[in-house]
Every structure is written in structure tokens, then in C-alpha cells.
Amino acid sequence: MAKPKLLPLIKPYRYLLAGAAFSLVIFTNMGLVLPWMLKIAIDRVLPNADYHLFYMLCGAMVLIFAARSIVRYIAVYLINYAALRMLLDVRQKLFKHLQSLSLRFYDEYRTGKLISNVISDVSLLQQLIRTMISMIDNIFMIFVLIVVLLLLNWQLALVILVIFPLHFFNFFHFKRVIRQDSRVLQEKMSEISANLAETINGIKVVKSFARERTENRNFFSSLRPTMDLSMKMHMDGNACWTITDVLSLFTYLLIIGFGISMVHSRVMTIGEFVAFYSYVGMMLAPINALSTYSTSISQGFAGADRIMKLMSVIPEIREDPNPVKAEQRLRGEIVFDHVSFSYVDTPVINDFSIKINPGQKVALVGPSGCGKSTISNLLLRFYDVSEGKILVDGVDVRKYASESYRSHLGVVLQEPFLFSGTIRENIAYAKKEASDAEVERAAAMANVDEFVYSMENGYDSIIGENGVSLSGGQRQRLAIARAILKDPSILILDEATSALDTVSEFLVQKALDMLMKGRTTIIIAHRLSTIKNADIIVVLSEGRVVQLGNHDKLMGQKGVYRDLYTTQQKTVAQ
Secondary structure (H helix, E strand, O other): OHHHHHHHHHHHHHHHHHHHHOOOHHHHHOOOOHHHHHHHHHHHHHHHHHHHHHHHHHHHHHHHHHHHHHHHOOOOOOOOHHHHHHHHHHHHHHHHHHHHHHHHHHOOHHHHHHHHHHHHHHHHHHHHHHHHHEEEHHHHHHHHHHHHHHHHHHHHHHHOOHHHHHHHHHHHHHHHHHHHHHHHHHHHHHHHHHHHHHHHOOOOHHHHHOOOHHHHHHHHHHHHHHHHHHHHHHHHHHHHHHHHHHHHHHHHHHHHHHHHHHHOOOOOOHHHHHHHHHHHHHHHHHHHHHHHHHHHHHHHHHHHHHHHHHHHHOOOOOOOOEOOOOOOOOOOOOOEEHHHEEOOOOEEEEEEEEEOOOEEEEEEOOOOOHHHHHHHHHHHHOOOOOOEEEEOOOOHHEEEEHHHHOOOOEEEEEEOOOOEEEEEHHHHHHOOOOHHHHHHHHHHHOOHHHHHHHOOOOHHOOOOHHOOOOOOOHHHHHHHHHEEEEEEEEEEEOOOOOOOHHHHHHHHHHHHHHHHHHOEEEEOOOOOHHHHHOEEEEEEEEEEEEEEOOOOHOOOOHHHHHHHHHHHHOOOOO
């Protein structure tokens, strides 16, 4: 019944789903006794006025339908619990899998499409599970009713069964057509979700260039094909239902025509005819239901395909089979040993080698695109090296357990990401068990208290999405407070002050000086004036080390560093 790609998703819940399907089948088939009792009433109770048999039939019906109500409660509970539990677990597994993927995956896969996978596609899967359980119930009921009809009158049953293959051909034909359209529709909707997320995130750019009308037109033009495709799917579903309805009409006419003849010739009794007619009506109901399932089944399988495609992406960063758990505190010795790295086929780092002793401050400088940020990403193990190795405290970073290793590294970015909660929550994100006193101490060291007490709710002030209510300097100090609270052994500063004004830079630099004390620090710098006190300055060009030394040594040499520094000083002077 299920497509092979769906099996890995439903396998953990097979017993729960089987129980739900079984209870629903029992509930449905318990209702089949009514026409048979009606037959007895017409053929035996009515002609003979046999009230004793009538009371027995009434008592049996009450007991059966009381039991049926209990079974229905169990069936509804199991169906909904199975579907919702699967929805919860699949979303959790999908989210966990997404977190295991490298940054390279996120460079290539749009955020809006991922959100569509986690929310929309999994919801379609839930809908598919419910539909499939109902289908199992309906198909089982059809086979039971075929047996009952054959027992009642096999000649009339065979006449009716001639039409049944047409019902199934109709269902499977439209299921195939709608499924193809559904796959295209969901792909288009995920693209629209991605574009919508991109437009909302870039709303400042949209407004600043007065492109609202253009974006509205683009959004409408992307939606219009989905409307046409959705309309086609609905009309295909309606065509499927219409054909089923016409076939049902012919079935009823055949029963009435042949039934009148058989009753008249005394081949069957009136009670048998009424029961036969009732059972055919019961059988046509699930057949008609199959025609309405074609859309939800097609959409569900398309959603399952997309989920399994995403789940089949192999994490680029893999844990070592026997990982080394990082020490309680790393010493901070870092060795880049002939490291090379490429994005797909584009070389970024070429034969990079350097040793950084514990507690040293090392600055990486060079023109844009020379590989500075890539080196920090390799150290953080967001990517793995193509050649060579990176050793931290004498251990290849690929040998460390990722979570324990990264717990010793702190990062402050040029544009730090903040969550939409409170100031306290954003700082405490670095250390979930941190006390309020620890949070406020880290905030004081990062000069966050310079502005936090001017806010109405202090540390409990809501800062909005990505700290929208804060200035650039305030967001940066908040990120530094988060790094201070983490107390990392190795600190990475990725152009942490390049986007700030002079006053903000002064306050942030003071916070950074406090943070760097006693830690191995790698500074990626655009403003060379901020790294004059670095122990080692590494000058990069096209992914290679072209100069190495402290500020005074490099200024005494002709080369890239002196040219960059001189140019920046002239720019500042102007």
C-alpha cells in the first residue's frame, strides 16, 4: 500500500498504526449487521408478527451498537494519536538532521524551502497517514461486503462485480494525474515560501529602493500558476467523483432491475433484496470515498518524497567513530598543518600553516575574499579541510566530539545574531545553567550595563527579532557578553568592530580587551589599527600566507600589510 520511500518514516509506528487500522475495521464492520437484521425482520418478524424475535433483534442491536461506540472511541483515539505522534517525531528528527548538516548545505539550500519541508510537508504526511488508515478500512469493508453479497445471492453479486474494476481504474488513473500535479505544486509553493522569507528579511532594502510594487507584482505572478494548478487538481478530483457517481447510479439501476425480476420469480425474498440493496449502498460508500482520497494521497506521497530527499542528505561533518571528549578546559594551542580547502571546485585556502601558542593573539588580515573567515570556519569545524589537518592541543579537530569541542570556542561576529527574547535570555544562551548574577557580571564586563538600565524592564527587556530595538554597538556588546559568559578557551573575533562608529567602537573594544585576557584569540580584522598589539599578524592573499610577523616587523617590510595600513591611515586622515 505504502510507497517504499514512505516505509522508513512509518516503520517506527507500525504497531500503533496497525492497532488504529484494526480498531477502525472492527468499528466499521460491526455496522454490517443492520441490513442482515432488517432481512430477518422483513422475512420472519413481519409475516408472523413474531414479537419475541423482534425483541431479541432489538436487544442485540443495542448491545452491538453500544460496543461499536466503545470501539469507535478507541479507533478515533489511536488514529489521531498515531498521526500526531508521527507528526511530532518526524519534525523533531528532521530538525535534528538539519542541525547535523554543514554550512555548505545552508549555502545552497534556501531557508524558506526548509521551513516548508518542516511545516507543510510533514503536515501533508500526517494527512496521508489518516487517509491511508481510512483506505485500509474501506478496502477491507469492500471485500467483506463482496463475500456477504455472494452469500446472499451470488448471481446478482456477479452482475454487480462487473462494474467494480471500472471504479478502481477511475481511482488509480486520477491518483496518478493528481500526484504529478501535486509534486509540481508543492515545489512551486516551497519556492514561493523561500522568496517570501527573503523579501521579508530584506524589507529595509525593498523600502529604501521603493520596490514594493515590483515585489507585489512578482509575488502575484509567482502565485498565479499555483492557482491554475490547484484548480486543475480540484477539477480532476471532481471528475473522479463524477465518474464514480455515474458508475454508482448504473450499479443501483442494475440491482433494482435484476432484483425485481428475481423477487418476482421467487429466486430471492423481499428481505434478501432489501438487505442486498442496503449492502450495495454500504459498499458504494467506501468506493465513493476512494475518489475523494486521490488528492490527499497524492499530496501526501509528494510531501513524503521531499522529506525523504532531505533526510537522505548525508552530513558532511561526521563524528569520529571513537570521538575524543575535549578536556574540561583546553590549553588553546592551535596548529594549522598544510591546510587547503575548496568550495566545490573553487580553491580558497592553499597550503596554510601556522602554529599558535596558548594565550597568543593572532590577527588574520588581507583583501576581501582572501580566506580569512574560511580559516575561522575550519577551526570551528563548520567545514572540514580538503587537505592537511588542524590540531588543537595536539588533537586533530576531526577527532573531537563536535559538541564538547565547540563548547570551548567562542565567536563574536561582525553582525551578531540575537534572538527575539530578552537581554537576559540572549546572554544566558551561552550557558543554560547560568545564574542571574553570572549573566549580569558578564554584561558589566561587556559594558552592556551602560545602556541596559536605561531600558524600562532592564535585563528583562524584549529586544525584538535579531535585536531590532538595539543599536549596532549595543548588539555587539550583547554578543560579547554572551561570549564572556561562555568563558571559552579559544576566542574568534570576526571583524567584530568594523561596522561601528567611533564611540561604539571604543566601548566594544574595551569589552573585547576584557574578553581576550588569558585566551588564545584569532582576530579577523578589516581595520588594521585595531590589531597593532597582536602577537602575530598573518597576511593572506588568495588563500596563501604572504607575510608573517608583528606590526612593527611588517611595517619595516615592503609588502601587502604596509600598503594596506598606509592606505587606511591616509583615508582616516582625509
